[in-house]
Amino acid sequence: MKEIFEGIPKIAYEGPKSKNPLAFKFYDPERVIMGKPMKEHLPFAMAWWHNLCAAGTDMFGRDTADKSFGAEKGTMAHAKAKVDAGFEFMQKLGIRYFCFHDVDLVPEADDIKETNRRLDEISDYILEKMQGTDIKCLWGTANMFSNPRFMNGAGSSNSAEVFCFAAAQIKKALELTVKLGGRGYVFWGGREGYETLLNTDVKFEQENIAKLMHLAVDYGRSIGFAGDFYIEPKPKEPMKHQYDFDAATAIGFLRQYGLDKDFKMNIEANHATLAGHTFQHDLRISAINGMLGSIDANQGDTLLGWDTDEFPFNVYDATMCMYEVLKNGGLTGGFNFDSKTRRPSYTAEDMFQAYILGMDTFALGLIKAAALIEDGRLDRFVKERYASYESGIGARIREGSVTLAELAAYAEEKGAAALPGSGRQEQLESVVNEVLFG
Ligand code: XUL
Ligand code: CO
Secondary structure: OOOOOOOOOOOEEOOOOOOOOOEEOOOOOOOEEOOEEHHHHOOEEEEHHHHHHOOOOEOOEOOOOOOOOOOOOOOHHHHHHHHHHHHHHHHHHOOOEEEEEHHHHOOOOOOHHHHHHHHHHHHHHHHHHHOOOOOEEEEEEOOOOOOHHHOOOOOOOOOHHHHHHHHHHHHHHHHHHHHOOOOEEEEOOOOOEEOOHHHOOHHHHHHHHHHHHHHHHHHHHHOOOOOEEEEOOOOOOOOOEEOOOOHHHHHHHHHHOOOOOOEEEEEEHHHHHHOOOOHHHHHHHHHHOOOEEEEEOOEOOOOOOOOOOEOOOOHHHHHHHHHHHHHOOOOOOOEEEOOOOOOOOOOHHHHHHHHHHHHHHHHHHHHHHHHHHHHOHHHHHHHHHOHHHOOHHHHHHHHOOOOHHHHHHHHHHHOOOOOOOOOOHHHHHHHHHHHHHO
């Protein structure tokens, strides 16, 4: 097999003093952190679409990067060249998972039967490439947002015919996910929302989305899919409003429609910030509901109001992410780099350096989050902050053994409440800096 990324070596860990741009400074796969090697804490995944398909096109200009990998675009030969490139890329970086949409793998044909035939062919080829490697699928999904038929949504479309095409794509994508050993299956509702309420029956659309998800669960389980289904919340873009606005909204939806046993969240950093939250907030909301499943690792630009899908660079955010993940006891999924190089970063070296940046950022986050937990000051402070509920009237509130009238009588007897104690935010932020840089 001809090498595609000629001149790019296998990326090794060289440590923080290394100045080699093609080496890891912090990601040391075998290093043990809190009893587990880094590579097990951090099941990294390559996103097929950004890494092997996206070539820098934006609304104002065409491709800057050459992602032909030596084949003519739009052909099955190109689909196979992408598989070759992807496997060489993952092996050189030591990445053990990939995520895909159906249409990332093959060019979509006019007739869905032909698209499915192409998907069978390419997935046989991927299976062949997987042999003798430890590479597997992290999750699969169906792209139900690019084809014009999905302009009004997929499950939420006003057209029953479109609903059938969404079902057909999900059926096939589930089969592919099972065939490729996928841990999860994602629903990102990019067009499940509305542009205007003037033409939209929100209740009807939400019921239909839930129906489609139930059908997917039933079919997935019937073909042996034992993994988690995920909702990937996002508040907007491309639609003005998307129903899976954030983790709290998506969890409420899953519970309302009886889907909460089969689904968890796939939290993407830049989606959480678009919803007006921190990344950590949506991770925490998912975790406390037992629904933190997987992560789309990227970051946005706080000065921009859209999804920039940048490679993660912010070590504070990665630390707080890994803090949530460690407290959650890990993930059933992994860390998918739903990130793209900037338009002017158009070379093969940039593809590798982007993943090195992302993997090193999360490795640093892991090291620092473990240090914060081992330091113990944050945990101790939080525990003490709620100490008034450990005994007396507080303990009775927690047990539920007290009435509103009894609480009012307690307050009246006191006459005035003592202040609740300082939040010590600045002190705690100093603790974080000390652990990160001390
Ligand atoms: C879009 C996005 C998607 C999903 C999968 O913002 O994040 O790529 O991750 O459909
Ligand atoms: Co994503």
